[in-house]
Amino acid sequence: GCFNSPYPYALKHNPFAYYGSACPSQVVPFTHFAGDMATNVPRLVWITPDLCHDGHDCSNGVVDQWLTQTVPTILASDAWQDNGVLIITWDEGEDNANSVLTLVIRADPVNHQSSQPYDHYSLLATIEDQLGVPRLGQAANAKPMTDLLATVPPQLPKSSS
Incomplete structure (x- = not known):
């Protein structure tokens, strides 16, 4: 799995990290998000925020700001607009x-x-x-x-x- 993942989230929040003996190539950092949403996305996209933006280590205001920036990108994507x-x-x-x-x-x-x-x-x-x-x-x-x-x-x- 992705047990030595360089990505700043709690591993237990990403179920796909536990599949197989190697980290799947589809497990990518959030910095890929905007580019990925602009292309053909798979049927399922799982986003695991880091420990600040998931609400564990930072305030609700910080989480709200992250969602305010992230959700519109999803809602503007062709994938979401096509019965997403x-x-x-x-x-x-x-x-x-x-x-x-x-x-x-x-x-x-x-x-x-x-x-x-x-x-x-x-x-x-x-x-x-x-x-x-x-x-x-x-x-x-x-x-x-x-x-x-x-x-x-x-x-x-x-x-x-």
Whole structure:
């Protein structure tokens, strides 16, 4: 894996670092982000912020500034505008229930909100289902976030009578 990674993030926040005996060539530093978003991106792009921008070592204001700079680049990309989904989640909460905020942002104009309880295994199950790969570990029994990814039916034109 990427156990000696030069990238300034906690290894445990990048699940792809654990695949295989060598660091996959697709695991690249965030400095590649803008260029990568301007080209043909793969079906899944996983961004692991560094320890400051993930909220562990810096203030919420610093994290907010990073998101304010990063999210518009994603939303302007062809990949996102072509039926893309942006998922932003935190890895832990401050309360005893360890509730975390997860945002699922879609290109369609309809707002979606779920009353379903989800966890990180639900997110993993959702990603695995979308990629058509078998579910790993606890994700095998998790409820995927399908209500947040459901296709919005096309709107029929209103008749003028």
